[in-house]
Amino acid sequence: MLDDGDRMALTNKEHEYVKKELGREPNSLEYGMLDIMFSEHCSYKSSRPVLRLFPNKGERVIMGPGDDAGIVELTDELALVIGMESHNHPSAIEPYGGAGTGIGGIIRDIISMGARPVALLDSLSFGHLEDPKSRYLFEHVVKGISDYGNRVGIPTVGGEVEFDENFKSNPLVNVVCIGLVPKDAIVKGIAPNIGDIFVLMGGRTGRDGIHGVTFASEELTTASEIEDRPAVQVGDPFTKKQVMEATFEALEKIDVQGLKDLGGGGLTCCISEMAAKSENGAEVEITSIPLREEGMTPYEIMLSESQERMVFVVHPEDVDRLMAIFEKYELPAAPVGKVTDTGRFVMMQNGEVISDLPCELLSDPPVIEREARKPEETHEPVEFEEVDPKEALLNLLSSQNIASKKWVYSQYDHEVQVRTVVKPGDDAAVMRVDDEKAFAVTSDCNSIHTKLDPYHGGAGSVAEAIRNVVSMGAEPICIADCLNFGNPEKPEVFWQFKECIRGMSDVAKRFNTPVVSGNVSFYNETEGVTVNPSPVVGVAGLMDLKDIKTSDFKDKGNKIVVIGKTRPELGGSEYQRAVYDVVQGKPPEVLLDEEYQSAKAVLELIRGDFGVTAVHDCSAGGLGVAISEMAISGNIGATVDLSRVPSPAGMTPSEILFSESHGRYVLTVREDAAEELLMKLKGEVPAAVVGKVGGESLIFKDAEKDVMAPELEAIEKSYYGVIEKFMA
Amino acid sequence: MKVGIIRFPGSNCDRDVFHALELAGTEPDYIWWNQRDLSDFEALVIPGGFSYGDYLRAGAIAAITPVIEGIKESVKENKPVLGICNGAQILAEVGLVPGVFTVNQNAKFICKWTELKVKTVRTPFTSMYKKNEVIKMPIAHAEGRYFTENIEKLHENDQIVLSFESENPNGSTEAITGVCDEEGLVCAVMPHPERASESILGSDDGLKFFKGIVNY
Structure with missing residues (x-):
């Protein structure tokens, strides 16, 4: 007792x-x-x-x-x-x-x-x-x-x-x-x-x-x-x-x-x-x-x-x-x-x-005003010796964080109640509500961005969740959160918490999407190790069933369009974690207006008659991983010219491939509809046709130069079976 | 046509089956586990789920409830009975179909879409398919590995209803995942036809399972 x-x-x-x-x-x-x-x-x-x-x-x-x-x-x-x-x-x-x-x-x-x-x-x-x-x-x-x-x-x-x-x-x-x-x-x-x-x-x-x-x-x-x-x-x-x-x-x-x-x-x-x-x-x-x-x-x-x-x-x-x-x-x-x-x-x-x-x-116990203090540590960017992009891509795809999570979700009944229209493995699940409407739902968090910069990490976690819902064709209608932090009695932890919420709030406000529910989990520390601050964000969006856009490449000849600007933002990326085992530098910044404009444009394209055949959010692992995932799920290759990706001059192919800049989406569009689609986006958001779907390899070029051309089979082999190797 | 859906504590596909039966043009209604008299119904479906939490063994406790007597009566009156997933486990546990459904080879729950071959069209539920037609339906179970010591008899009597095509995800004997009694009126299948009854969900191949009841 x-x-x-x-x-x-x-x-x-x-x-x-x-x-x-x-x-x-x-x-x-x-x-x-x-x-x-x-x-x-x-x-x-x-x-x-x-x-x-x-x-x-x-x-x-x-x-x-x-x-x-x-x-x-x-x-x-x-x-x-x-x-x-x-x-x-x-x-x-x-x-x-x-x-x-x-x-x-x-x-x-x-x-x-x-x-x-x-x-x-x-x-x-x-x-x-x-x-x-x-x-x-x-x-x-x-x-x-x-x-x-x-x-x-x-x-x-x-x-x-x-x-x-x-x-x-x-x-x-x-x-x-x-x-x-x-x-x-x-x-x-x-x-x-x-x-x-x-x-x-x-x-x-x-x-x-x-x-x-x-x-x-x-x-x-x-x-x-x-x-x-x-x-x-x-x-x-x-x-x-x-x-x-x-x-x-x-x-x-x-x-x-x-x-x-x-x-x-x-x-x-x-x-x-x-x-x-x-x-x-x-x-x-x-x-x-x-x-x-x-x-x-x-x-x-x-x-x-x-x-x-x-x-x-x-x-x-x-x-x-x-x-x-x-x-x-x-x-x-x-x-x-x-x-x-x-x-x-x-x-x-x-x-x-x-x-x-x-x-x-x-x-209604009295609140405690906790002290918040910015930590002394700095996150100076580090210089890396560039590795072969193909090796880096395969390495990323087979990293535990990017690789397929099929081992997990095949153990969950995701079909019961006969609502699940888009099943696990895509950007968000789409659940039927009635004969016309559906909701899309996702949960996302970027704990390494949040560790390096709690404001942009928090903002980015909300932005990513919103992108995932938008990618399916849904308009975000509400946000829920689960905030996992260390001991709030430590001023540095409380500072992280405050900054993170400031970032999350700014994105929620820009999208006019209310935070309706949440949970705070403090004291995530064991024996002196504090977990990376992890703002897990759930977003639900409303959509018409007819507007569903999955992320898999559909047909040979479809043009690949990148929406949003790619910047040299490799700090805190999966690329650095998977290839160099480093979590360092300045993570990508969330630019509120750009984020909003991209989302708005994507929804308009999906809902209008613009020949869009697939949409995928671009987040962890950057364009390289996003395009690979589209190829894997569609079981068809593509050719991409990195020099055409909207980005400032002077970026290396690896930076364009793996940078995790926010506000970006990858789309495919019917060949005959591509021109009109770009016209529609002109003056609204940076966008360009960067390649086309087809073939049995993923061919990346930088204008005339070859960057890499891994076969689809090699990409699939990297992406599948990773967790299974450990879990039997 | 009135079709009864048997509900046990822990059933969880009852509403989904109700929806599919309506799509197929029948009049479904629910039956609680303690009801014995099922004479109002022309056909019965035991839906999936985890009756009694699958505690002890899948289907073991449901098999000793009063409604089972009603089901046996209906079988004697030649009314079609379909068991899906947990319902299939219950029918095997009661002995209304031959063999058992036991723990998957990998000892894990498996939820995935599968390709299936319709091996016999003599049951009401498969009467609208072509023999050897390949259809798409999902599975979702932890105890679905079919096992029988008497496989020859199944072949002789044309009692194999469905088998997995091109894979055997749970390690079943001859990849079998649906069987029937000798008369072909009691059918036990592990895949979920109700989850494949509308193309928006991935396939409507399963709807004929329910339409077949009316058509029979």
Whole structure:
């Protein structure tokens, strides 16, 4: 049993604040409840003032940040619900269960809005696969996602995987979940009517996950793997599926007043936030809570993060009918308390008060103004001896970060629910909404750019995600984020955080695309190693089904067009990481207007009648990798003249091939339509025909000079089977 | 034509099958696992998913539920029954089709599009294909490796319905991934015809599985 006095994380200042607000010393149960609510994970006390920079309003926004997930209008009838969550610390300790419950948590957030989850994406970061521990974490995280996501019947349609030394002991597991809900059926995490009943449903409450949030708000140590196992929740996808179906049946048949899932902070967080949102109070009888094990103390019950639980708020006369639905699904459930007008969260044990706290105090802890300081380190550019471009390209394609991720996504059911029109492996997944509309969704992050320059790295991560959605033919409508950083108590880390958000906000504002939901994961440090700052960005876009443009080369003779300017920006590129093993220099800059103009032009080309046959975003690995990927997926070669790529004079072929300048797209267009397409772009964005599709090799020239001509077969051989070599 | 879709806790392709059955012009309806009397329905489909979480063994718990008795009754009345993925595992577990579907050779979940050969057209579900026609449908399973000790009997009785063409992703005996009972009315297939019922999703080759019920 856990000692009530264990691992308190309230600062002295917070302790004083609590005593002043309460007019007395909290008892040990109250102290525990305050402790989790004041944790960084639940309170966002460090990040809140900075997150205000994000634009969160817009014509489509139905609900911005602050609840479990964001909601935007999608069609006349439907709204899209989006949420993101990290499960980094649990996955470092117990990769299989940690990854599974990460998915479980974000699914519950979507269900809590009354929405049916329709897509999952996972953004994962590990150490290199040469390292056995990293292979172990990678294998079990992927299996955890596969076993959980597949069982609950939600397609996993996208994501990304990064391998870098700095994630070796602190992997990142970030999950995006998207749901759809009729606009008139949205529910919220509120408790609006005095006298309504709280009904707890789903998994029984056990001793798992106690202190999960406080543990997520600390750095990991080597002892964590043993000491912190009890803080990792145990997931159960089968029960989750039942909880989901029972919830939808209840929402359909009963006038549910409020709905919220139990995640970080367990019952304490769930009920206090619901009551506080409606400026009401709550009275809960602790003996009424269905338990999984005997002898649990009130402290353990209130802090448990046992999975697969939901709280419904309903009128007293609806309780019996609600319970009957849960009985049909054989789910434990019980009325546990009622909504009061006191503004206080009162816990009773057999009718006696055992804790009594203002809901406001629990749900709205004071923010902490953290110090931010630019680090001393500089990222001077380095000079390299140029290697043979062909060797460099094949090297890049076979690097763990660029190579095909088929090993991962073939373990995920990406077809269930019969919506997945564009499957994993392209720029973004495209999911059918109805007979005309679809949404495109992606998640992206560039952690090395962010490490070298948090402003442009953050901005670039948003820009890349937007490009991926635009490449499919969709207009971005909302952004969600998951911000993975080190210890915010360190001024250098907090500076990174602030700069990154400034960059992300600038791009979001330029595109007039609101940030509707997000998650902050601090303390990603283990034994003195801080992870590269990783702003993972999810973007959803709306499109017509008829406008879908995949990235594969289609027909021989199609002209290849590059849109956007290529600059000598090799700092922090995949080229430097893969070929020279260096993360150094100044990363590419995001030029807001150019980025916006390119995206606008591409969407106009796709939606108009300009003969566009394929579109691909240009990001990690530059033009060289983008064109190779188009050739690989289309199984046809091409000839490209690098001297025709819009770029300043004097760039070397390798710079043109591998520079990661933002604001660029590669298109193919029907031969007869190319001229008109260029005319249309004239004066709007830099663009040029650089080559044509055809043949069995990828021939790169620099005007008259040959640069390289690798055979398609060699390119495919490099790109496929890389991860499989390590994972068997 | 009323077609029943059997739902177990953990079924997750029930809605997808409903959609495909509607596209095929039938009137689908759901049946909960504890229902015994299925006499209202002219045909039955057991959809994919993870009934009872696939805990113990895929299909093992679903096989002892009351609805199975109803299914057996329907089989006796010569009504067509189709099991897809988890539904196929359940039919094999119950013994309504020969052989078993067990853990994939690579011990991993595999989700991918495959080319399949239609080996017999005598079942209602394959009645609209040509014999040996090659069609495209996706698979998504961790326990789909078909195994039987009595392969000759399957050949003799024309009980092989589908086999993988040009590959054998899960290591099945003779690349078989769909079988039927001796009468050809109970069909168990691992690939998902409902996921290949509209060209926008990659192929509409699978729709004939459902149209075949009406046509039969």
